[in-house]
Amino acid sequence: MTELVYIGEEVLPALLRGLWISLILILPSSVLGFAAGVLVGALRVYGAAGFRWLANAYVLIFRGFPLIIQLYIWYFGLPRIGIYMSPYGASVMGFVLCSAAYHSEYIRGALLSIRHGQMLAAQSIGLNRLQTVLYVIMPQAFRRALPGCGNEIIYLIKYSSLAYMVTCIELTGEGKILASASFKYIEVFMIIGAIYLGMVSIATWLLSMLENHLTIPGFERYRT
Amino acid sequence: MPSPTPVLAVENITKTYGIRTILDGVSLSINRGEIKVLIGPSGAGKSTLLQSINFLIQPDSGTVALEGQTINPHDKKALCAYRQQVGMIFQDFNLFDHLTALGNVEIGLIRVKHMIKNEARDRAVTELERVGLKQHTAHYPAQLSGGQKQRVSIARALAMEPKVMLLDEPTSALDPELIGEVHSVISKLGEAGMTMMLATHQIGFARHLAHEMIFMENGRIVEQGPPDVILDGAARQRTREFCSRISGAGEKR
Amino acid sequence: MSQGMTAIQEGFWYLLEGAWVNLIVVVGALIFGFLLGLPLALGQVYGGKILRRVFAVYVWFFRGIPLLVFLFLFYFGLVAWLDINLSAFTVAVIVLGLISAAYQSQTLRGALLSIPEGQMKAARALGMSDFQAIFRVILPQSIRLSIPGWSNEYAILLKDSAVTYALGVSELMSRTNHVASRTYQHLYLYITAGILFMILTYAGTRLMGMLQKRLTVPGYTR
Ligand SMILES: Nc1ncnc2c1ncn2[C@@H]1O[C@H](COP(=O)(O)OP(=O)(O)OP(=O)(O)O)[C@@H](O)[C@H]1O
Ligand SMILES: [Mg+2]
Numbered sequence: 001m002t003e004l005v006y007i008g009e010e011v012l013p014a015l016l017r018g019l020w021i022s023l024i025l026i027l028p029s030s031v032l033g034f035a036a037g038v039l040v041g042a043l044r045v046y047g048a049a050g051f052r053w054l055a056n057a058y059v060l061i062f063r064g065f066p067l068i069i070q071l072y073i074w075y076f077g078l079p080r081i082g083i084y085m086s087p088y089g090a091s092v093m094g095f096v097l098c099s100a101a102y103h104s105e106y107i108r109g110a111l112l113s114i115r116h117g118q119m120l121a122a123q124s125i126g127l128n129r130l131q132t133v134l135y136v137i138m139p140q141a142f143r144r145a146l147p148g149c150g151n152e153i154i155y156l157i158k159y160s161s162l163a164y165m166v167t168c169i170e171l172t173g174e175g176k177i178l179a180s181a182s183f184k185y186i187e188v189f190m191i192i193g194a195i196y197l198g199m200v201s202i203a204t205w206l207l208s209m210l211e212n213h214l215t216i217p218g219f220e221r222y223r224t
Numbered sequence: 225m226p227s228p229t230p231v232l233a234v235e236n237i238t239k240t241y242g243i244r245t246i247l248d249g250v251s252l253s254i255n256r257g258e259i260k261v262l263i264g265p266s267g268a269g270k271s272t273l274l275q276s277i278n279f280l281i282q283p284d285s286g287t288v289a290l291e292g293q294t295i296n297p298h299d300k301k302a303l304c305a306y307r308q309q310v311g312m313i314f315q316d317f318n319l320f321d322h323l324t325a326l327g328n329v330e331i332g333l334i335r336v337k338h339m340i341k342n343e344a345r346d347r348a349v350t351e352l353e354r355v356g357l358k359q360h361t362a363h364y365p366a367q368l369s370g371g372q373k374q375r376v377s378i379a380r381a382l383a384m385e386p387k388v389m390l391l392d393e394p395t396s397a398l399d400p401e402l403i404g405e406v407h408s409v410i411s412k413l414g415e416a417g418m419t420m421m422l423a424t425h426q427i428g429f430a431r432h433l434a435h436e437m438i439f440m441e442n443g444r445i446v447e448q449g450p451p452d453v454i455l456d457g458a459a460r461q462r463t464r465e466f467c468s469r470i471s472g473a474g475e476k477r
Numbered sequence: 478m479s480q481g482m483t484a485i486q487e488g489f490w491y492l493l494e495g496a497w498v499n500l501i502v503v504v505g506a507l508i509f510g511f512l513l514g515l516p517l518a519l520g521q522v523y524g525g526k527i528l529r530r531v532f533a534v535y536v537w538f539f540r541g542i543p544l545l546v547f548l549f550l551f552y553f554g555l556v557a558w559l560d561i562n563l564s565a566f567t568v569a570v571i572v573l574g575l576i577s578a579a580y581q582s583q584t585l586r587g588a589l590l591s592i593p594e595g596q597m598k599a600a601r602a603l604g605m606s607d608f609q610a611i612f613r614v615i616l617p618q619s620i621r622l623s624i625p626g627w628s629n630e631y632a633i634l635l636k637d638s639a640v641t642y643a644l645g646v647s648e649l650m651s652r653t654n655h656v657a658s659r660t661y662q663h664l665y666l667y668i669t670a671g672i673l674f675m676i677l678t679y680a681g682t683r684l685m686g687m688l689q690k691r692l693t694v695p696g697y698t699r
Contacts, residue, residue: 064678065671066636068650073671077658077664120280121318121377125332125384126308128300134333139322161543165643172545185554189546197541218321218366 011178011188018174019195025088025160025170026199029095030153031086035098037103037149042133045111055104062101068162070094075166087168091160106148110141129160143219150207157199171195229292230255231388232310233418237276237286239269239443246272247283248443254388254421255359259414261430261451262423264440265466270423271315274390277421278312279303290387308336311381311389312352316397317373319365325352325376327359329383336384351379355409371402375409387417396425431455439463481665488656488666495649496673497651498566499638502648505570507627517578518585522613532582539579544640547572552644556651569641573634580633584626588619621692628685632678639674649673 043055062070075090085093114137122132164173175192179185230253239247246269254260262270275281277288279297288295295306319328329348330337333339339347352361355375365373374394394410395403407429414420414433424430430437430451437454439447447454447463455467485492520532552568563571600610604664614620642651653670657663 004318005503061671061675064675066639066650066674068639068642069653069667069671069674072654073664073667077667080662080664115318117314117316117318118320120275121312121314121320123280124278124307124310124314125313125380126336127332128304131335135331136320138249140320140666158541158543161545162640164545165640172543175546176549179549179553185549186558189550189554193542193546193550196543197538198545200541216322216366217364222390 006182010144014178015171015172015191015195018171018192020172021088021163021168021170022160022199025091025095025163025168026157029092029099029160030156032092032096033099033156034103034153036100036148037152040100040104041107041111041145044108058111058138059101059104063105067094067098067159068165070098071162071166080159087166090166091163094166095156095160095163099152102152102155103123103145103149104144106152108224109148110144111137113144114140140219143214145215146207146211150204150211153207154200154203157203158196161196178194228255231258231291232277232288232421233289234273234277235289235290236285237273237283237288239272239276239281239283244444247276250286250416250440250443250445252438252445252448254419256419257417258435259420259422259433260436260438261434262421262438262440263388263425263427263430263454263466264446268440269443270440271392272443274312274392274421277390278307278310280312304336304470308332308384309387311384311386313374313377313381313389313391313394315393317365317377318371319368319373319380320375321365324362324364325357325368325372325379328365328376329380332380332384347383348379351383352376354382355379356405364380369402370398371405374398378406378413380407382413388421391420391422391424393423393425395429427455439466441466480660481662484656484660484662485665485669488660491656492649492652492666492670492673495647495652496677498646498648499635499674502566502569502573502638502641502646503631503634506573506577506638507631509570509572509574510581510630513574513578514585517582518589519611521586522589523607534583536579539576544572544576544637545643547576548641548644563653565641565644565646569619569638569644569646573637573641577630577634581623581628583624584623584630585619588622588626589615591622592618598636621689624692628682628689631681631685635674635678635681644648659689 040055040058043051044059047055065073071090071094074085074094075087078090118136118140119132124137126159127135160173162169163170164176167173169177171192174187179188182188233253235251237247237250238245241445250273252260262273263271272281276283276286279288279295282297290306295302297303313362319325320331323331326345326348329351330344333344333347334341337344348362349358352358355378357372357375357379360368360376363372365376368469370375378394391410395406398406403426407426410420410422411433422430422433434451436448437451438445439454441462447460454463505673517532517535520528521536524532548568551572552563552565556563556568596614596618597610600614605613638648639650642648642654645651649670653666657666662665
């Protein structure tokens, strides 16, 4: 009986609170991370030499450093030079910058895979540069990059748990607090794990729906 | 008798890649309703010339004028407007892979000519009917044969109501049994009075279609004239050699 | 700046030893992950219906939950519950290995499936048993095809190994924190640690690349 009260009054609200924080970490980070990844990927392919170099260096570093170190740099490192960020702000920034680097790899690959003739044909009917990118290049590149970028979003869902390490108390963090207080590590982390499994499975399902929706003849082989 | 203003006048075009001169001062003009066929050995510069006319390749020097108006390729707006009026057909079709046959024809109408959706659709369907592809409007490029793809690309160009069409070896990527359907579409276009410049290795087809043949070699126009003259009685040894070799290659006529 | 340099100089060997720990954790996890991932892959390709189901659930489970949650679950939960004495280091290797097995099994599975069916038929035609055909003919080919996958897996595991600091494994990340809290030079130290991780990644992937060249058979250029 006390068990039930404990679950109802302590565990459930904590988990919901944690889930909510996790969601508001994951959703904006994946959207912004993807958008920034498209930008960086496009710069790496179409940018002027200087921008291209910068974008490549950015990707090298942000894919090379472990995410946890990046988060520590933003949250514990920057204050040493007078820049302070909230745990939430540092986490979102860390997630966006890191996943943008990974997204840009897929975008870059997809852009490079589009044959030059597509551009010639677009120009030959009088489309301007912007129109060519918007209506011819991007729709094709997006389809080819989608499996990779989708995977990246799945990774982000799981890596969002690292926000706890920079004191942004999300799902994993709430779990740690509950477990430390009750010593029910197995029970608590099995529940937490199940929630992540649920999130990952739903995201996987949504992404495959999107892929199905966007699949057209000639683009099937890019699916995983 | 004053000659009419040519639809397209190309003046002294040159193009070099590194130290190699690909186009060496090419000039030609084409009048309304005229059909000129470019022939010449591989590497002569035919594709480079056709793409330079449309500024898909930036020539090093020379001018292009459409109906007497010289085109400034650095004026982006004017360039897009010019390209609308010049239809381009590529050897490897270059259909937009993510769009259906209908979408390929519509996109220029909607994005460039700013037609409303319904009008564009009707117009696109009409163009596809014209090239015999009424049943295939909903198919994607991956679902079409080579000959069908090339016909869609012709419809895409025609929809823009071009004043002149440039066709770069439209059938050389096709299996032999599919060449005929594309040739017949091009012939019909010619009969309807379309101004065309066509590069091809299909001498038989060229003879039947062309008003004038242009023989190119090493980036220059070597000889030009009526097909019978060029093919049967060319003044120059090189032209004769080329023509006999290429017509001897077992081409059906 | 100069204080930062001093901090890095003083702690350098200490940090480098930490990086060595990361390397051992990763190599351990890669090997454990392979030993477990191989049967998982074989089961998923050649196994019966039930086996496939079970193995697919394993993959789904270990790919769907964050590393940090597994680390907490195993180290604070299972180890205490089973009342066994396992160090944080051992738990780190086991957990990373279990997760890696799920990913490695997917790479291997893809490689197994990409071997043309004719190879299996030809082996059977020679009188080999299915078991022989798989181990003598199919696997040697698949494993070559999986090397790029391992290279990738190594890079991911190496970065993930920094998370094991949450259990107190005395690797590079936790030693960096240690030096930082003493010298107060967090920014420089984290950047140094990041660069060390990059160097380790680069060295490892180069090594894998060389291995791949050594094992290359004509026709296996990928
Ligand atoms: N981007 C480029 N860089 C360097 N050389 C080029 C480039 N494009 C074409 N060339 C060269 O220009 C020459 C002319 O090429 P072009 O494609 O115009 O010939 P063509 O007459 O169309 O030949 P074909 O009948 O084979 O189509 C060739 O020798 C080719 O190698
Ligand atoms: Mg050519």
